[in-house]
Amino acid sequence: MTDKIDIAPVSGKRDLDAFIDLSYRLNANDPNWVPPLRADMVELLTPGRNPFHDHARVQYFLARRAGRVVGRISAHIDELALAQPAEQGMGPGTGNWGLMEAEDEAVMHALIGAAENWLREQGMTRVVAPLSMSIWEEPGLLTMGHDHPPMIMMGHHNAAYQGWVESAGGYQVAKKLYTYDLDHVREGFPELVNRIVAMGERNPRIRIRRVNKADFENEAQIIIRILNEAWSKNWGFVPFTEREKSYAGKKLKPIILEGTNMIAELDGEPVAFMMSLPDINTRLIHMGGKLYPFNWVKLLWWLRNPKCENFRVPLMGVVTRLQNSRMASQLAFMMIEYIRRSAAGDYGARRAEVGWILEDNQGMVAIADAINSKPNREYTIWSKSL
Known part of the structure; x- marks a missing residue:
């Protein structure tokens, strides 16, 4: 076999299929992928189907040795990211790569x-x-x-890739991201957290309500409006477009479980x-990436009567004027406690x-510490001048 590595842009359906298929081959022996x-x-990956492409320039590449696919990568430029302040991580002149796999x-x-x-x-x-994408x-x-x-919507990579x-x-x-493991959902939170929740429940200005799945498109608009404001100063922030709001709502609705997502109201x-999501990865890990011919039936049956031991809390946001206040922390503790009660009581979490x-x-690290959760996964993002 020659050592020569040929890199070429993805062109046509056959190349795109090879781009997708490679990850299944290279990770087939990893029991945690x-x-x-x-x-x-x-x-x-398809423009017109994923609204990310509406505001991004994207190029996929395949690596081959002697005609055999041995690696892949995406390179992309998010026009919305270019418009963000440079001190927040993106900004003018900043592009990205991701989706990399290599032998x-x-x-x-x-x-x-x-x-x-x-x-x-x-x-x-x-x-x-890397950003994917x-x-x-x-x-x-x-x-x-x-x-x-990993839990739902989190990546898992070959440990050699870091080196x-x-x-x-x-x-x-440039930045490290962490997930925090909470292995005592049924046992509840420390007494201090319980007292903070009880105080909030006595405050007539506060209402913690369940997201109404029957009206989820409108509820998703409320959530993303708060998210766009709450995260606007965060490192790496890129706002959701109107099309992305609708797309996210449609994608998430099938896996939204009643009682495990909360909106906090103050004075109405x-x-x-x-937001909390059932860890659908516990089902996907056995499906090999395929819904047909029978996996879709198993998945649909589970979604209609879900019992799930694992949940992920991927997103939380509070409007800017309340950030870094006692009220913000109180609302966060109340929402996560109400989610805990429903996830454990209704779904067996x-x-x-x-x-x-x-x-x-x-602020979020302090909340994670207060509920006695511990870092269990670390993701690293790098930067480089070109």
Whole structure:
């Protein structure tokens, strides 16, 4: 076999199929890798189906040795990210790469080089990576926590990839993201948290209500409006477009369980939310990325009468004027306690995962500490001048 590595842009359906198929082959022997549904991967990568492409320039690359596919990578530029302040991580001249898979270090380096060259040709002067593909999808490379499967909508990567990225040259850590493991969902939270929740329940200004799944499209609009405001100053933030709001609502509705998502109102106004999702990965890990011919029946049956031991809390937000206040913390503790009660009582939850959380988000880290959760997965994002 020749050592020559050929890198070429993805062109046509056959190449796109090869791009998608590679991850299943390279990760087949990792018991903790969760095969994504192949239909979801096609949707993610296809303009017109994934609204990310409405405001992004994207190029996929395949690496081959002697005609055999041995690696892949995406290079992309989010026009909305370019418009963000540079001090928040993105900003003018910043492109990204992601979705990388490689058989070995030489292939990884060649792929990263191809992505960097494409970004330079597009006028970019800096890269922040990996993002697969938006900050709202699967940001970062797993650098701690390879010994257990990821929960829903979190990535899992070959442990060797960290060293291969670091040896590519010029990459500096830009940010670390953490998920926090909560293994005592049924037992409840410490007494201090219980007292804070009880105080909030006596406050007539506060109302914690369940998200109404029957009106989920409108509820999703409320949630994303709060999210766009709450996260607007966060590192890496990119706002949701109107089309992305609708898309997210339709994608999430089938896995939204009654009673496990909350909106907090203050004086009748929605001011905070907390989202919780059942860990559907416990089902997907056995499906090999395929719904047909029979897996869709199993999944549909489970969604109609779900019992789920694992939940993930991926998102929480509070309007800007309340951030860093006692009220914000109180609302957060109330929402997570109400979610805990429903998840444990109605669906049999035993464990939850909170995050991702930025390493320097002191408010969320403090909340995670207060409920006695511990970091269990770390994702790293690097940056480099081009």
